[in-house]
Amino acid sequence: MKNLLCPQCKIRRFYITNDAGDRLVVTVTENKEIHPIHEGESLDGFDTSILYCLGCSWKGSVNNLTIR
Secondary structure, eight states: OOBOBOTTTOOOOEEEEETTOOEEEEEEBTTOOEEESSTTOOOTTEEEEEEEESSSSOEEOGGGOBOO
């Protein structure tokens, strides 16, 4: 399954944060499902409404991501 990409720089990795400021690196599938890149990590407690790109200054929701 392909991953959605940053609309600005076209990379596929993002991070999300929790209330403590911790970051979790994630990817997003074509079905707009957010998955941690490391097995065994959980999205519990993390805000999945805002994604932050690891390659540029873009931030936004999964609805703003692109396939190409």
